[in-house]
Amino acid sequence: MTDQHQNQIQKGEYGDQNILIKVRGLKTWYPIRTGLFKKISGYVKAVDNVDLDIYRGEVLGVVGESGCGKTTLGKSILQLIKPYSGEVRYQFHDGEKNLCTMPKEKLDNVRNKLQIVFQDPYSSLNPAFTIFGSMEEPLIRFGMKSKSERRRKVAELLKEVNLPENYMERYPNEFSGGQRQRIGIARALSVDPEFVVCDEAVSALDVSIQAQVLQLLIDLKKKRHLTYMFITHNLSVVEYISDRIVVMYLGHIVEVADTDELFQHTLHPYTKALLSAIPIADINQRRKRIPLQGDVPSPVHPPNGCPFHPRCPQCMEICKRVVPEPVTQIRNGRSHMVCCHLVKQQSEKETV
Numbered sequence: 001m002t003d004q005h006q007n008q009i010q011k012g013e014y015g016d017q018n019i020l021i022k023v024r025g026l027k028t029w030y031p032i033r034t035g036l037f038k039k040i041s042g043y044v045k046a047v048d049n050v051d052l053d054i055y056r057g058e059v060l061g062v063v064g065e066s067g068c069g070k071t072t073l074g075k076s077i078l079q080l081i082k083p084y085s086g087e088v089r090y091q092f093h094d095g096e097k098n099l100c101t102m103p104k105e106k107l108d109n110v111r112n113k114l115q116i117v118f119q120d121p122y123s124s125l126n127p128a129f130t131i132f133g134s135m136e137e138p139l140i141r142f143g144m145k146s147k148s149e150r151r152r153k154v155a156e157l158l159k160e161v162n163l164p165e166n167y168m169e170r171y172p173n174e175f176s177g178g179q180r181q182r183i184g185i186a187r188a189l190s191v192d193p194e195f196v197v198c199d200e201a202v203s204a205l206d207v208s209i210q211a212q213v214l215q216l217l218i219d220l221k222k223k224r225h226l227t228y229m230f231i232t233h234n235l236s237v238v239e240y241i242s243d244r245i246v247v248m249y250l251g252h253i254v255e256v257a258d259t260d261e262l263f264q265h266t267l268h269p270y271t272k273a274l275l276s277a278i279p280i281a282d283i284n285q286r287r288k289r290i291p292l293q294g295d296v297p298s299p300v301h302p303p304n305g306c307p308f309h310p311r312c313p314q315c316m317e318i319c320k321r322v323v324p325e326p327v328t329q330i331r332n333g334r335s336h337m338v339c340c341h342l343v344k345q346q347s348e349k350e351t352v
């Protein structure tokens with residue numbers, strides 16, 4: 001987290017009155033259909049019983065190995081995938097509403113507030129359309145009838161992402177990856193969102209371009225008072241941009257803490273293993289590598305007890321049977337949540 005960034009998040013901003021999104025008991029299970037009649041024979045439990053608060057104005061990083069449910073969580077919050085059960089309560093100006101039970105027409109009316117930037121901007125830019133053609137589409141959807149007004153808006157948006165306005169006449173294939181990602185960001189911002197999910201938004205870019213796009217995202221967040229959920233495999237990127245980090249494993253949240261706290265006082269054995277793999281140039285600072293054995297188990301038949309127990313170097317008997325409850329430690333007035341029997345036992349010993 002940068003100093004500039006740290007200054008932006010005042011401790012008081014994390015109070016209950018500043019929660020933008022409350023996720024409660026969220027389950028997103030993909031049905032598995034088999035046989036001639038496509039009967040449901042099981043579920044891929046991609047997100048399983050997730051509770052999470054997202055605060056207005058923060059950058060919330062989401063990390064975890066491939067297949068842990070990061071994208072499914074982001075898309076479920078945005079209602080791009082309908083959750084199986086649970087709540088996503090969004091704080092609107094006129095009160096809190098559950099997006100999961102909102103009728104489609106109402107949801108369509110508030111969609112502008114919730115946007116996503118994908119890794120591959122091609123997915124949101126039609127190669128057959130000019131940039132103006134792609135960018136005017138959400139503006140039309142949200143009621144901007146006049147074409148000259150839309151041209152003016154697209155020009156403004158391109159300027160905001162540091163691209164010349166005449167680029168609106170060109171086609172996506174005429175741009176580099178970094179330029180296309182800037183256009184993807186401009187398109188997501190065109191409808192004045194409050195909450196933006198950045199799903200591996202810089203992962204496909206060269207390192208030098210990544211830094212520029214990250215800085216652009218930070219600048220835009222500050223200027224437009226945005227809230228980001230930043231999903232990535234890249235722990236160095238997430239450390240740089242996030243105020244808080246959520247660690248996911250097999251559809252569950254296993255640890256949540258402020259970025260510095262998570263890196264300095266890592267509690268969950270899974271997070272320890274993930275962080276130990278970050279390359280560090282300074283030989284004196286290098287952490288001991290904790291190798292992760294095997295692969296993430298199938299979310300169709302997740303293990304009993306702690307989802308991480310089959311791979312955990314510190315697994316105990318209880319971990320094989322009982323799902324660990326969240327334990328919250330408070331340090332410097334800020335909470336650090338972890339789901340781990342070992343940490344729970346250690347904290348209980350310390351308080352005796």
Ligand SMILES: Nc1ncnc2c1ncn2[C@@H]1O[C@H](COP(=O)(O)OP(=O)(O)OP(=O)(O)O)[C@@H](O)[C@H]1O
Pocket residue numbers: 030044045046064065066067068069070071072073233299
């Ligand atoms: N449409 C789908 N139908 C069935 N299973 C799916 C679907 N989309 C994702 N999954 C499964 O859900 C689980 C979580 O996937 P998800 O893409 O959310 O994880 P992720 O952490 O974002 O992974 P990655 O980093 O590779 O994108 C995986 O086991 C995946 O195979």
